Amino acid sequence: MNEELNRDTQHPFRLAPSSLDAKLYLPLRRNGAQAGRNFLMTCATRLLILLVVSLGALFVDARGAWQTVGDVRSYTRVPDGVVLTLSSGARARVTFVTPEVVRVRLAPRGRFEDDFSYALTSERRAGVRAQVRDLDRATINVWVEGGASLRILRRPFLLTVYDNRGRAVVEDDPARPAAFDPATDAVESSKLRPETETYYGFGEKAFAGISRHTQQLVMWNTDTYGYPVGLDPIYQSIGFFIALRHENGEGRAYGLFQDNTHRAYFDMGKTAPERYTFGAQGGELNYYVFTGGGERTPRRILGDYTELTGRTPLPPLWALGYQQSRWSYTPEARVREIARRFRAERIPADVIYLDIDYMDGFRVFTWDKTRFPDPARMISDLRREGFRVVTIVDPGIKVDESYTVYTDGRARGLFTKTAGGDELRARVWPGICAFPDFTNPRAREWFGSLYRTLLDDGVAGFWNDMNEPATFLSEETPKPDIYHHPGKTFPIDAQHDGDGHPGSHARYHNVYGLLMARATFEGLRRLDAERRPLVITRAGYAGVQRYSAVWTGDNVATWEHLALTIPMLTNLGVSGVPLVGADVGGFSRSPSPELYTRWLQAAALTPFLRTHTEAGSKDQEPWSYGDDYTRINRRSIELRYQLLPYLYTLFHEHTQTGAPVMRPLWFEYPSDTRTYLLDDQYLVGRDLLVAPVLQEGQRRRRVYFPRGDAWVDWWTGQRYEGGTDADIEAPLERLPLFARVGAVVATQETVQHTAEMARRPISLTLVDGGTTQDAQIYQDEGDGYGHLRGRFSLVRVRQTPNEIHLAQNAPTNSAPDPAASARRVATVELLGLTERPREVRVNGRTARDISFDRETRRLKFAVEQAAMSVVNIAR
Numbered sequence: 124m125n126e127e128l129n130r131d132t133q134h135p136f137r138l139a140p141s142s143l144d145a146k147l148y149l150p151l152r153r154n155g156a157q158a159g160r161n162f163l164m165t166c167a168t169r170l171l172i173l174l175v176v177s178l179g180a181l182f183v184d185a186r187g188a189w190q191t192v193g194d195v196r197s198y199t200r201v202p203d204g205v206v207l208t209l210s211s212g213a214r215a216r217v218t219f220v221t222p223e224v225v226r227v228r229l230a231p232r233g234r235f236e237d238d239f240s241y242a243l244t245s246e247r248r249a250g251v252r253a254q255v256r257d258l259d260r261a262t263i264n265v266w267v268e269g270g271a272s273l274r275i276l277r278r279p280f281l282l283t284v285y286d287n288r289g290r291a292v293v294e295d296d297p298a299r300p301a302a303f304d305p306a307t308d309a310v311e312s313s314k315l316r317p318e319t320e321t322y323y324g325f326g327e328k329a330f331a332g333i334s335r336h337t338q339q340l341v342m343w344n345t346d347t348y349g350y351p352v353g354l355d356p357i358y359q360s361i362g363f364f365i366a367l368r369h370e371n372g373e374g375r376a377y378g379l380f381q382d383n384t385h386r387a388y389f390d391m392g393k394t395a396p397e398r399y400t401f402g403a404q405g406g407e408l409n410y411y412v413f414t415g416g417g418e419r420t421p422r423r424i425l426g427d428y429t430e431l432t433g434r435t436p437l438p439p440l441w442a443l444g445y446q447q448s449r450w451s452y453t454p455e456a457r458v459r460e461i462a463r464r465f466r467a468e469r470i471p472a473d474v475i476y477l478d479i480d481y482m483d484g485f486r487v488f489t490w491d492k493t494r495f496p497d498p499a500r501m502i503s504d505l506r507r508e509g510f511r512v513v514t515i516v517d518p519g520i521k522v523d524e525s526y527t528v529y530t531d532g533r534a535r536g537l538f539t540k541t542a543g544g545d546e547l548r549a550r551v552w553p554g555i556c557a558f559p560d561f562t563n564p565r566a567r568e569w570f571g572s573l574y575r576t577l578l579d580d581g582v583a584g585f586w587n588d589m590n591e592p593a594t595f596l597s598e599e600t601p602k603p604d605i606y607h608h609p610g611k612t613f614p615i616d617a618q619h620d621g622d623g624h625p626g627s628h629a630r631y632h633n634v635y636g637l638l639m640a641r642a643t644f645e646g647l648r649r650l651d652a653e654r655r656p657l658v659i660t661r662a663g664y665a666g667v668q669r670y671s672a673v674w675t676g677d678n679v680a681t682w683e684h685l686a687l688t689i690p691m692l693t694n695l696g697v698s699g700v701p702l703v704g705a706d707v708g709g710f711s712r713s714p715s716p717e718l719y720t721r722w723l724q725a726a727a728l729t730p731f732l733r734t735h736t737e738a739g740s741k742d743q744e745p746w747s748y749g750d751d752y753t754r755i756n757r758r759s760i761e762l763r764y765q766l767l768p769y770l771y772t773l774f775h776e777h778t779q780t781g782a783p784v785m786r787p788l789w790f791e792y793p794s795d796t797r798t799y800l801l802d803d804q805y806l807v808g809r810d811l812l813v814a815p816v817l818q819e820g821q822r823r824r825r826v827y828f829p830r831g832d833a834w835v836d837w838w839t840g841q842r843y844e845g846g847t848d849a850d851i852e853a854p855l856e857r858l859p860l861f862a863r864v865g866a867v868v869a870t871q872e873t874v875q876h877t878a879e880m881a882r883r884p885i886s887l888t889l890v891d892g893g894t895t896q897d898a899q900i901y902q903d904e905g906d907g908y909g910h911l912r913g914r915f916s917l918v919r920v921r922q923t924p925n926e927i928h929l930a931q932n933a934p935t936n937s938a939p940d941p942a943a944s945a946r947r948v949a950t951v952e953l954l955g956l957t958e959r960p961r962e963v964r965v966n967g968r969t970a971r972d973i974s975f976d977r978e979t980r981r982l983k984f985a986v987e988q989a990a991m992s993v994v995n996i997a998r
Contacts, residue, residue, distance in 0.1 A: 189309075191300045192229065195263070195277040204253045204265055204273075208233075209280055213303065217282065219251040222270025223416050224427055225284050229408035231303035231310055236407055239624055241634045242382050242665035244433040271414040286414040292377045293412050296398045301408060310383075311402025312410070318396045320368040321799050323787065324378075324698040325389065326361025326665075327675060329354050331683075333690040333787055333802035335364065335391050342387040342403075344633050344662045346593035347606050348677040349711040352687055354606060358591060358676045360633045361665045361698045362387055362401070363432075365424050367793055374793030378413035378424040380431075382665065384633045405629060421697065421790045422782060429699045429781030433669035437778060438702055439655040440905030441511055441877045442584065442672070443770055444473025445760045446733040448513075448706075449743060451480035454494035455501050461744065462510050466875065468746050470757045471764045473876045475505065476586065476735070477514045485553035486521050488528055488573045490580075502581035509876030511583035513657065516574075518590050518639055519556035522548060528573060529557060537566040542616040542627075549594035549613070558592060558613070561638035562631050563620035570639075571646015578650055584657030585643055587671070590636035591662040636662025637670070644670035653907050659731075665699070672702035672731050680709030680736075685722050686817040690802045692729060696783030697790060701774065704731030713741040716748035717819060717855070720755050724858045725815030727759045728766065728807045730774075730784040755856045761873045762858065766811075768869035768885050768900060768946075773808045775901040784808065792829040795846070801827060810866035810890075811837075814851065814859040826851045826859060833864040835890050835955040840980020842955055862954060864892035867920045869900040871946075877905065884949030885918075891955040893924045902946060916945040927951065927994035929986065951994065953982040962997040970994070 193210030204218030216228040216235065228235060256264045266272035271292070274283045281295040295301070299313035321334040330338060331352050342360035350357050362381040367374055379401075381387060387403040394400070402408065411431065415423045447465070452458045458475060465472045481498075483489040490498050502512050520529050520538075532538055538557040539547040548555050559566045574585065592612055596602075600610045609615075617628040640660040647656035660671040667673065675691050678684045688705040695703045707726050708719040713736070723745065726732055736743040745756035763770075773784045783790070786806040788798035804814045804826065812834055814826040828834045830846035837860040843849050851859050862868060868888045874880055885900070903915035921928040932945045950972075959975040963984050970984040986992050 188306070189302050189304045191302045192231070192280055195275065195280050198263060200255050202253070203251050205255060205263065205275070207275070207280065211303075215280065215301075217265065217273060217275065219253050219265075219267050219270070220248070220411065220431065221427065222251060222267040223287065223414045224431070225271060225273065225412045225414070227282065227312075227408070227410050227412070229301055229303075229310060229312075231305070231308065231407075237624055239622070240382055241384070241637060242380075242432050244431070244666070244669070284412045284414060286377075286417065286419060288417055290375075290419075292414045293379065299398060299400065303408075308405045309402060310406070310408040311400055312408055313398045313400040316392050316397060316399045317368055318392070320366055320392075322364045322366050322391050322399075323789070324361070324364040324694055326363070326663075326698045326700070327357060327359035327673070327691060327695055329357055329675075329687060329691065331687060331690065331802075332800065333693065334800055335389075335694075337393045337396065338391055339393050340389045340391070342389075342633060343607075344591040344636060344664075345607055346589070346591050346611055349679050350606065350677070351679075352683055356607075358636075358661050359663045359667070359673065359695075360387070361663070361667075361695075361700070362389070363428060363665055363698055364389070364391075365421050365697055367421065367789060367799060369794070369796050369799075372794065374789070374795075375415075375419040376421045376424050376793060377415055377419065378411075378428055380411045380413070380428060380665065382409050382411065383407065384664065385630055386632075421793055422780070425697060425699065425783070425790075426781040429668070432666040432699055434699075434778055434781055435668045435701050435774070437655065437774055437903075437910065438672070439583075439657060440767075440771060440880070441473045442657045442702075443730075443767060443774075444732075444877045445471055445763065446474035446476065446513070446731075447472055447744060448476030448478065448733055448735040449740075450736070450738045451478035452476070453480045453491075455496070455498075458501065459504070462505055462508055464744070464746065465510075466508060468753065468757065469875065470745050470753075471760050471873065471875050473509065474511050474513055474584070474733075476733075477512060479515055479517070479552055481514060484521065485517075486523070486526055486528070487516050487519075488576055499580040506581065509878050512581065513584035513586055513659070514577060514582050515586045515588050516577075516643070517552065517588050518558050518561075518592055518635075519549075519551035519553060519594075520558065521553035522555045522557055523553075532557065532559065532566075532569065535565065535569060537563060537569055539613065539628075540618045542614070542618060544618070547613060547617050550597060551589060551594055559639075559642075560619050561635060561642055562622060564622055566620075567638065567642035567645065570642045571649065574643065574646050575650055578647070584659070585647070587636070587639050587643055587658065587660045590639045590660060592632075592635050634664045636660055637664040637667045640667060640671035641669075655906055655908070663700075668700045668702075672704075673700050674703070674731060674733065674735075675705040677710045677737075678706055680712040680714040680718065680740075682718060682817065682819050684709055685718065685725060686803065688722075688725065688729075689805055689815075689817075692785055693783075693787040693805055696730075696785050697787065699781065701777045701784045702730050703785065704729050704733055706733060706735040708734055708736060708743050710735055710737050712737075713743065715819075716752045719743065719748060720752050720759075720855065721816050723756050724759045725813075725817065727763045727858060728770070728785075728811065728813055728860075730770070732760075732763060758856065759858065762860075764873055764877075765870050766807075766868070767877065767880065768871055768902070769808065769811075771905075772869060772899070772901040776808070788812075788827075788829050792831055795830040797827055797846075798829050810863045810868055812861040812863070814861070816853045816859070822853055822855070823850055824853050824859065825849070826861070828861070833892065834861040835864060835980075836860075837862055837954070838979065840955050862888070862890045864890050864955065865894050865896035865922065866890045867896070867898035867900070867922065869918070880905070881946070883946065885946050886950040886952060887918075887920060887929075887948055888952045888954055889920070889922055889927065891953050892922075895921065895923045897921050918948055925996050925998065927992075927996075929992040929994065931988075931990055931992075947988045948986055948992075949988075950983055950985050953996075954980065956980050956982050958998070960996045960998050962995075964995045964997075966992055 192213040198207040263275040283294040296313040383403040385403040385405040615629040619631040658671040746753040900918040903910040919930040963970040
């Protein structure tokens with residue numbers, strides 16, 4: 124009995140500030156006589172809870188004693204919930220953000236912090252009025268009419284959240300009530316866990332496998348060059364997850380978001396499979412439960428989460444094109460040669476990157492005029508060839524009395540301070556540097572204004588790196604140089620403004636990268652109000668999607684890292700971040716020709732597509748591996764450009780619903796348990812299924828088709844029923860790609876860059892399926908903000924078994940301007956037909972230019988340029 128209790132009450136993952144080692148906390152059992160007195164004073168039911176709590180309530184280690192928050196002594200009603208005073212001196216506030224979203228705050232010292240969050244949007248929300256009922260002074264019920272409900276047990280304080288159908292969503296573990304450490308201000312909560320519940324999200328994690336069940340995760344942004352699979356933490360900290368479990372034949376989801384910027388942790392059933400635990404080393408316990416309404420779908424959960432933390436605005440269309448980078452393309456002649464070669468090889472591309480060597484001694488916002496004597500002219504020439512230029516900008520500002528960026532920032536008092544109030548200095552690429560305090564709004568505005576010179580030179584986008592924040596170890600720093608060496612970032616006692624909420628770096632470390640991206644994005648919006656910014660960040664926190672794209676940092680040129688991209692990117696997507704990608708081919712080391720080709724193929728339809736590699740590596744351009752590989756790589760990039768109208772529509776969908784562009788299969792098929800652990804396939808939107816080859820030498824792979832829809836091979840037209848597996852031919856030159864039966868996918872002819880798209884019509888590929896389905900294709904000018912003023916168009920499609928209704932530039936409630944970059948639909952393709960139809964009529968007339976390819980099962984025909992078209996198919 125004692126061994127069982129000791130195992131079950133071991134503490135799951137409390138981290139000391141100076142260590143990443145997991146620590147186990149042994150229970151301190153209370154005096155047996157006191158337990159006997161409790162028995163005499165309470166009823167039998169309550170005794171059972173008290174005995175469990177008494178055995179697991181207190182935990183000790185070298186840092187001090189943990190204690191539970193205790194019983195509810197009293198409570199006060201507030202309009203949206205209740206505020207409770209607890210016997211430990213702590214206070215809890217349990218409220219409704221919306222009828223389906225519950226917020227829980229726990230202040231261990233009894234005083235709530237200012238209600239301030241960098242993760243949440245600044246939009247005002249209508250208040251929710253909650254109902255409260257006290258039952259027998261043992262339980263407090265709180266609910267919203269038609270929404271979720273709460274049950275609060277008084278002795279001890281335990282919380283259960285129910286959905287609007289009365290089904291339990293999240294339930295405190297009575298064996299592990301909420302607790303805190305008075306010595307360190309650490310806080311945590313434990314929830315009961317069905318052992319088959321799976322978990323997704325948590326931002327950027329380098330774990331193999333797609334689900335995070337039975338894993339421990341740490342939130343502490345860290346520069347981890349060449350990180351191995353399984354290393355944690357790495358660059359991003361997003362404490363949001365979606366839970367999924369299968370009950371009564373359907374998948375039910377909920378979400379939880381811990382909004383605490385200190386070093387935080389999650390133990391998702393690793394220490395004890397019957398519970399999961401989360402907490403942080405300081406601040407309040409502050410979390411949100413997303414109940415998901417009656418449907419409890421992942422789509423609803425993510426929609427509610429992104430309603431709270433924001434969504435990515437439409438990126439400029441060019442940012443969805445292919446992007447080429449290395450450390451570093453220099454000098455100017457090399458950059459021009461890269462651009463020339465892309466056009467000579469007829470490989471589509473839109474962006475060339477300049478890494479740190481374009482700068483004068485790595486001083487940000489400068490040019491090395493030896494390597495780049497006339498950057499404005501170079502960028503202008505590249506722009507005429509259809510290329511944009513993106514430059515890297517780091518946070519470290521060289522301490523140099525002749526460098527006006529440094530002297531101006533110092534004079535304004537905008538740099539991060541040490542604990543003693545001096546200017547914090549550390550070594551990065553330029554040498555000794557100072558660092559803007561991005562938690563200071565004046566520093567953000569100042570830093571954002573510095574982009575003026577690069578914008579004036581024609582730079583189109585900006586790449587924020589080293590913003591975990593990362594610093595270099597000195598010769599005097601104790602070694603070894605481990606991945607999570609504390610000397611690789613600011614001292615945790617460094618001081619920040621915190622937008623008027625001053626605090627240490629221990630509190631604000633995880634938001635430094637988020638706020639650098641915010642400073643960049645907001646500065647670009649002020650400096651150039653007519654163009655959409657492209658900002659890319661390596662570090663971030665929840666809400667980073669409002670300002671920036673994200674890439675997965677310094678990955679490695681291995682097959683293992685190629686396979687890792689799917690769980691990493693899909694989990695980022697369901698963490699609310701849609702514009703995500705991984706460096707194609709791997710950043711560290713050099714890939715083989717086959718690895719690069721398969722990687723580019725696998726990444727061709729990921730939201731953000733960039734090749735990037737480190738200094739000293741071999742050439743890593745699409746033509747670097749010989750003519751045969753060049754041909755295949757060209758085809759992979761061409762596929763992306765052919766599908767750009769579809770991808771752009773998905774980004775518009777995200778702005779409306781929060782849905783990711785790149786999706787795990789369970790997101791659309793939560794009732795199919797086969798999808799819960801599937802980590803080598805992904806969806807692009809709802810309609811395309813990608814099953815890339817992830818193993819060396821493989822030319823055939825097993826593909827699972829999720830239950831609920833049938834699928835058609837994009838290349839052969841072969842149909843596969845949902846809920847089945849098939850062995851698919853996967854020659855080196857072809858990406859296994861499938862379209863959902865009933866789908867409408869917008870495509871276009873291959874272009875060399877996105878600026879050519881405006882002059883080309885679009886085509887619609889409809890997957891023949893014999894059911895009625897609706898779809899729409901979104902179009903706008905591809906940049907600027909006319910779409911927010913109604914300058915966009917929609918192509919609406921209804922597909923029935925033998926008819927297609929096509930409405931081009933259909934009006935919407937936003938009263939769009941039908942002339943706003945409305946590319947007409949010129950052709951329609953039907954995919955998956957086994958026989959040529961007897962006749963195809965468009966608006967009553969026989970269709971023109973009909974072709975049928977029996978081998979690929981595609982029927983193609985022209986449609987008239989008309990506001991409305993009806994296609995009749997006689998089979």
